[in-house]
Amino acid sequence: MSGLPPEAASPAPGGSLVLVGTPIGNLGDLSPRAVEALEAADLVCCEDTRRTGRLLEHAGVSGARLRRVDEHTETEAIGDVCELLAAGATVAVVTDAGMPAVTDPGGPLVAACAAAGHTVTVVPGPSAGLAALAVSGLPAGRFCFEGFLPRKGKARAERLEQIARDRRTTVVYESPHRLRSCLEDLAGACGPSRTGVVARELTKLHEEVVRGSLAELCEWASGPVKGEVVIVVAGTAEDSPAATDEELLAAAQALVAGGMSRRDAAAAAAAAHGVSRRRVYNLMT
DSSP states (O other), X not given: OOXXXXXXXXXXXXXXXXXXXXXXXXXXXXXHHHHHHHHHOXXXXXXXXXXXXXXXXXXXXXXXXXXXXSTTTHHHHHHHHHHHHHTTOEEEEOOSSBOTTSSSTTHHHHHHHHHTTOEEEEXXXXXXXXXXXXXXXXXXXXXXXXXXXXXXXXXXXXXXXXXXXXXXXXEEEEOGGGHHHHHHHHHHHHOTTSEEEEEESTTSTTOEEEEEEHHHHHHHTTSOOOSOEEEEXXXXXXXXXXXXXXXXXXXXXXXXXXTOOHHHHHHHHXXXXXXXXXXXXXXXX
């Protein structure tokens, strides 16, 4: 007897699930090892068969069997993939861009396959969040990756409060048509003078990196913005001065302008600046 608990037993014999990172824009970023993994796969699970088909064509991979596995179909695909792995197949997982399971489909599939004892490996590749963090120039030794923020309500207010109080650099994903409102909410919670960076269309022809205060970024984003967007926000300083009534009111008003209720905006602004919610709420009335 080995004495190992059941969860520490050797993986079940069979195939393997291979997570393959794909380019976030520039197809030249597809690694030779990624190409090899896609060539060797008996099945390639992907978000969009047409988009992945074009990627495989570019890479010179032909004859690959594709299956759509996105947020709507991932659950139903788990059983079939586990059966293939048990039979000795190799299944590759890709998303439209970047790393599977990181704000993209793949997480539940990985968890289920690992729980069943199948081998799960990864071929690392590009990540929009890490690329934006690296190019931002903000401290990157410790950082917080937030992905997409909750759309509204208490959950959004709480997340903004956490970002405002965090001393680490924060990375946020956002869609271009919601960029302005997200920056306004961040400015309201963190203060308009907090440093931020917006990285747009990374690795693509129209790559753009805009640096400035959150207030300046809000002004920049007042016009049309296209393409994939990542926001990087500096952490709070340990010796931040106490906020004035004018700053507290401006922070809360910015959150309200972004669609937040007065109650949630007061709570978020108060928590971000270490004051009572009643003080901020009274300033708003």
